[in-house]
Amino acid sequence: MNAIQIDDLTKYYGKxxxxxxxxxxxxxxxxxxxxGPNGAGKSTTIRTLLGLLHPNGGKAQIFxxxxxxxxxKVLARVGYLPSEVSFYPGMRVKDVLxxxxxxxxxxxxxxxxxxxERLKLDMTRKVEELSFGNRKKTAIVxxxxxxxxxxxxxxxxxxxxxLMQREFFEILKERNKEGATxxxxxxxxSEVQLNCTDAAMIKDGAIITKGSxxxxxxxxxxxxxxxxxxDCSSLTGVKDLHSTPGHVDFLYSGxxxxxxxxxxxxxxxxxxxxxxxxxxxxxxxxxKGGEL
Amino acid sequence: MTILKxxxxxxxxxxxxxxxxxxxxxxxxxxxxxxxxxxxxxxxEIFASMGSFTAAFGMDRLxxxxxPGFYAIECGNILGLGGALFASLAGISILSKEEKDKTAEFLxxxxxxxxxxxxxxxxxxLAEVTAxxxxxxxxxxxxxxxxxxxxxWKEVLLVHGAYFLLQLELMGxxxxxxxFLHRGSAGIGLGLAVMxxxxxxxxxMTEHAKFLKFITxxxxxxxxxxIADGVLNTGYxxxxxxxxxxxxxxxxxxxxxxx
Numbered sequence: 189m190n191a192i193q194i195d196d197l198t199k200y201y202g203k204x205x206x207x208x209x210x211x212x213x214x215x216x217x218x219x220x221x222x223x224g225p226n227g228a229g230k231s232t233t234i235r236t237l238l239g240l241l242h243p244n245g246g247k248a249q250i251f252x253x254x255x256x257x258x259x260x261k262v263l264a265r266v267g268y269l270p271s272e273v274s275f276y277p278g279m280r281v282k283d284v285l286x287x288x289x290x291x292x293x294x295x296x297x298x299x300x301x302x303x304x305e306r307l308k309l310d311m312t313r314k315v316e317e318l319s320f321g322n323r324k325k326t327a328i329v330x331x332x333x334x335x336x337x338x339x340x341x342x343x344x345x346x347x348x349x350x351l352m353q354r355e356f357f358e359i360l361k362e363r364n365k366e367g368a369t370x371x372x373x374x375x376x377x378s379e380v381q382l383n384c385t386d387a388a389m390i391k392d393g394a395i396i397t398k399g400s401x402x403x404x405x406x407x408x409x410x411x412x413x414x415x416x417x418x419d420c421s422s423l424t425g426v427k428d429l430h431s432t433p434g435h436v437d438f439l440y441s442g443x444x445x446x447x448x449x450x451x452x453x454x455x456x457x458x459x460x461x462x463x464x465x466x467x468x469x470x471x472x473x474x475x476k477g478g479e480l
Numbered sequence: 481m482t483i484l485k486x487x488x489x490x491x492x493x494x495x496x497x498x499x500x501x502x503x504x505x506x507x508x509x510x511x512x513x514x515x516x517x518x519x520x521x522x523x524x525e526i527f528a529s530m531g532s533f534t535a536a537f538g539m540d541r542l543x544x545x546x547x548p549g550f551y552a553i554e555c556g557n558i559l560g561l562g563g564a565l566f567a568s569l570a571g572i573s574i575l576s577k578e579e580k581d582k583t584a585e586f587l588x589x590x591x592x593x594x595x596x597x598x599x600x601x602x603x604x605x606l607a608e609v610t611a612x613x614x615x616x617x618x619x620x621x622x623x624x625x626x627x628x629x630x631x632x633w634k635e636v637l638l639v640h641g642a643y644f645l646l647q648l649e650l651m652g653x654x655x656x657x658x659x660f661l662h663r664g665s666a667g668i669g670l671g672l673a674v675m676x677x678x679x680x681x682x683x684x685m686t687e688h689a690k691f692l693k694f695i696t697x698x699x700x701x702x703x704x705x706x707i708a709d710g711v712l713n714t715g716y717x718x719x720x721x722x723x724x725x726x727x728x729x730x731x732x733x734x735x736x737x738x739x
Contacts, residue, residue, distance in 0.1 A: 238589050242739070264591040274582035276490060290482040291590035330586075 189252050191216045191338050191369035192237065196246035199236050206232035207393040209246070214386070216251075216337075219360075219370040221380030221387035221401065223470060229393040230373040231271060234342050238268055250338060264292065267336035271343040271373075273327040275315040281326050282311040288330040296333035303329045306355055321347040328356065332363070339363065342373045357383050377470050381405065389470065404469055409441040411464045418454030423447065439464060483587075483597060487604035491570065499612045502562035503619045506555050510623040513550055547624070548635035552703025559616065559643050560701055564673040566612060567647035570605040571654030571727075572669030575735060576661035594736040602655060602728065609651055613644045638706045645717055646697040650676065652724025659734035694719050 192214035199206035207229040214220045224230045235241045237248050239259040248255045250262045275284050281304070289296040304311050309325045318326065324347045331339065339360065345353045360383065364370050374380050380387055381401055388398035397404065409427075414436040420426055425442025440447060440461075451459065543549045575598070578584040587597065617640050624631050654669050661668070680698030683689045693699030693716055700716035 235585075240585065240588055260591040260593055262591075263589060266589075268589045270585050270589075272582065272585075275586065276486075276581070276583055278490070287482070287486055288586075288590065291587075291592055 189216055190214060190249075191218065191251060192220075192371060193249040193252075194233070194237070194246070195248070197233065197236060197243055197248055198245035199232050199241055200244050205393045206241075207236070207390075210390075210393075210395055212388055212395060212398065214369060214371055216369055217364070217367055218386055219364050219384045220372070221384035222371060222373040222390065223375065223377060223380055223387055224373075224390035225375050228390045230390055231342055232393075233390070234268075234340055234371075234373060237340065238263065238266065265337045267331035267334065267339045269324075269327050269331040269339075269341040269344050271346070273323045275323070275326065277316055279315050280311070281309060281313055281315060281318070284315060284326055285311070285329055285333060289333060292334050294334050296335075299335060300329055300333040303332055303359070306359065307352060319347075321349065321352065324348060325352070332359065335363075336368065338369045338371065340371045340373075344372060344374070345376065345379060353379070405463055409439050409464055411437070411460075411462045411468065412440045412447065413437045413460045413462070414451070414454075414456055415458040416454060416456040418451060418456060420450060423450055439468075481600070483592070483600035484604050484607070487574065487601055488607065491604065491608055494566075494569070495608050495612065498562065498566040499615050502559060502566070502612070503616045505558045505562070506616060506620050507623045509554050509558065510551070510620065510627060513547060513629070514627050516550075517545060547629050548632040548707050549703075551620075551632070551636065552639050552707050555620065556639050556643070556701065556703040559640070560646065560698060561673075561677055563609075563613070563616075563643050563647045564650050564677065564697075565670060567605075567609050567651040568654045568669035568673040569666060570608055571651040572658050572661070572665045572672075574601045574605050574655065575658040575731065576663075576665040579662040580665070594739065595732065598659075598732050598735050602731070605651055605655070606648075609644075609647050613640060613647070616640075634710065635707050638710070638712065639701075639703060642701040642706055642712055642717075645712075645720065646701050649697040649720040649724045652727040654727070656727030656730035656734075659731040 190213050192212065194210050194212040197210040198208050210229075210233055212233075222230055222233070232241065236243050237250065237255055239255050239262070242256070251265060253262050255262050276287075279287070282300075285296070285300045285304075289300070301311070303309075304325075307325045307328065309322060309329065313322070315323065315326065324344075328344070331341070341360075345356065348356060357379070360370055360372075370384070372380065372384060384401055386399065387401050387404055389396050389404075415434065416436075417434070418436050420429065420431075420436065420438065423440070423442055423446060425440055427439045427441070429438040430436070544553050578587055588594075617636075620636065620640075621631055624636075650673055654672065657668060657672075658665060676696040677698055679692045679696040680702070683692035683696065683699060684702070697716075697720045700713045700720065705713065
């Protein structure tokens with residue numbers, strides 16, 4: 189069974205496009221990255237998945253349950269971290285965590301204490317006195333304390349310092365090993381590349397590519413960087429060409445032999461051929477709007 | 481019950497402040513009654529000769545030299561306006577505050593149905609309004625005992641009962657409006673309560689505006705009518721309760737069905 193199954197999901201805010209015809213499948217136990225810049229439709233997709241928004245078209249299922257008709261059953265199995273965190277005024281961290289547990293009719297005290305210790309979160313502090321990072325930690329504990337089968341985290345690391353980010357991803361990896369499915373929305377590509385096995389990229393409300401992170405980063409395209417002087421005009425499959433005196437750099441998806449022949453007639457002092465990282469793929473899609 | 485308990489905790493300070501303020505004002509009024517009673521003949525004449533304003537406050541039909549008359553006019557106005565403002569504020573903010581304070585995302589991503597949210601929030605404000613009225617009634621009765629006056633049970637219960645119904649009506653209407661609001665709402669609640677109060681004053685001034693009593697809940701809380709007739713005006717109250725029910729139904733429809 190898939191943890192998330194989205195079919196042709198569309199959401200408009202009046203006449204303004206939110207997302208259009210989104211199709212996405214996240215298998216159970218996967219760690220899935222959802223990549224896109226601000227305004228691309230990541231949060232709209234997530235909010236529609238969680239039943240916070242009514243879709244205009246299509247449908248979504250979580251563990252085979254319809255996200256609209258079976259909203260409560262779905263939410264009982266999901267832990268959600270919103271990108272912007274707000275709590276009720278006058279409450280302490282422990283009160284917020286207890287309220288969240290009570291709303292789920294669960295006793296999560298042991299797990300919440302353990303998580304607060306790991307994230308160095310003082311449970312006695314009032315939420316309005318907390319820094320942005322500590323409010324985020326409170327929301328993380330809320331999302332994790334009931335040990336959900338699916339974790340949907342929207343921009344989870346904003347506000348967390350690097351040490352806390354490391355601890356946070358350590359916790360996520362442990363949960364993933366225990367069988368939980370991770371769905372992380374982010375525009376920080378390195379964290380998706382490091383922590384997810386699969387990913388989808390969203391742009392202007394539509395999915396532009398998806399697959400395993402390894403595939404997306406590879407895609408048969410190489411980053412070729414040459415110190416020296418080479419005429420690349422005869423090569424096909426060259427993209428993102430940057431040529432300066434003494435240095436040529438480009439993405440190459442053409443024939444390997446043709447590349448070697450071209451290099452052999454040029455003045456090459458040194459050269460490297462590397463896999464592009466996810467960031468390069470991402471920027472290529474967003475800046476050039478092209479295909480790799 | 482989790483949301484109900486949570487709302488009661490969240491609304492605790494406002495409840496205590498409003499209840500204490502209204503009860504204190506009522507108690508002050510009751511405590512000054514013995515001193516004023518002796519001068520009431522002269523004061524009564526002044527009050528009875530203010531033309532339209534005498535009618536507006538119902539003082540043409542009531543002797544404020546007696547405890548029931550004094551209580552219905554002086555204390556009735558405090559309880560009426562104070563209670564109306566509290567009930568309206570409680571009703572108007574209870575649903576809309578989730579959007580305004582951006583806590584809706586927290587609440588609505590827990591496995592609770594929207595119907596349960598509306599029901600428990602409604603129960604919370606109903607409990608607050610009921611508790612406030614009981615506390616105020618108890619303190620008023622205690623104050624009457626302390627000044628050595630006999631308690632005019634029927635008149636006091638009629639006045640308090642009518643104002644309780646008024647608060648339920650305004651609470652129900654505001655609760656309905658609350659489901660449609662996404663931003664600041666206090667102004668609408670306060671405005672509605674004050675508007676209803678003044679509509680009743682206008683209705684008392686002229687026969688041409690008598691129909692306004694069907695609109696404003698203050699129409700069935702008229703101290704003069706309550707004391708003189710000895711009964712609640714069931715016609716006005718039926719219309720009021722119908723409006724409250726429409727408000728509550730609208731809240732369920734908007735929040736739980738057509739969100």
